[in-house]
Amino acid sequence: MLHDRDFARIAEIAYREFGLHLQSSKKELVQSRLMRRLRAIRCPDFSLYCDMISGPDGAAERAELVSALTTNVTHFFREEHHFRLLEEVCLTPVLPALRAGRRLRIWSAGCSAGPEPYSMAMTVLNLLPEAPRLDVRILATDIDPAILTRARAAVYSDDEVRSIPEPLRRGHLEPAGPGQHRIAARTSGLVHFAALNLMADWPVRGPFDAIFCRNVAIYFDKPTQERLWQRLASLLSPGGLLCIGHSERLHGPAADLLSSAGITAYRRAGDILQRSERTKR
Ligand SMILES: C[S@@+](CC[C@H](N)C(=O)[O-])C[C@H]1O[C@@H](n2cnc3c(N)ncnc32)[C@H](O)[C@@H]1O
Structure with a gap:
């Protein structure tokens, strides 16, 4: 009791x-x-x-x-419109620059078992198959060490991979035993997992071209959410994208830095082609 x-x-x-x-x-x-x-x-x-x-x-x-x-519920291509935005806002306009060596940094903050960062990696590779040879990195963090072990293993059931669009499934999954699939090495290789408590110090410097922090802030009270949104917004590069959970709302000082880019999606002012180059992770 x-x-x-x-x-x-x-x-x-x-x-x-x-x-x-x-x-x-x-x-x-x-x-x-x-x-x-x-x-x-x-x-x-x-x-x-x-x-x-x-x-x-x-x-x-x-x-x-x-x-x-907390719950670890997640799935591949959850709120698919966010991945379309990632493509349209952060990838397509900079493809020539990326091929010429520009950095691309994306952060999945509160990544759970991995479907969110692996969906990002599939989105990137779909447009930029040479990404593994370029300066492209997806940082995926969570507070829960057990869920990070699952994410690093990159093995998912038939049911779990069902939400991956069929053409992507062919290119990014490999058999891993009966009813099991492993994320292909060239896809998982873009993602770097680390333990990180969003309430503590962050050993990241930014800027990030996109940050997804979805369905994590639901557990926080309003002042804590406001601080979180502001910290995330300040790590975005000019023109960078912030996506939050479907039941979350952006409020507080971050709202002055960002403008709406779609449903629960926001952009920092500026031209994505003019980002600074001070990324650390
Ligand atoms: C519901 S899952 C969301 C997964 C994914 N972002 C999505 O939307 O599908 C929430 C995740 O947030 C993590 N989390 C909760 N509090 C956290 C904190 N203070 N710092 C970092 N991660 C946290 C949990 O461990 C859990 O894996």
């Missing part, structure tokens, strides 16, 4: 460390999700669990906590 006092401790840690905003109406949900975790690690009660995640040795278990409290 999760007592109010323990719920308050968990909510405080989840907010401070990860930006997760757990209202008291979520107490039952939190209880049922964490009960499974307590059973798995044979922890007898929530009070001991709170001690465990509060202590200096609690970092690994705090990562498990965020994993238990």
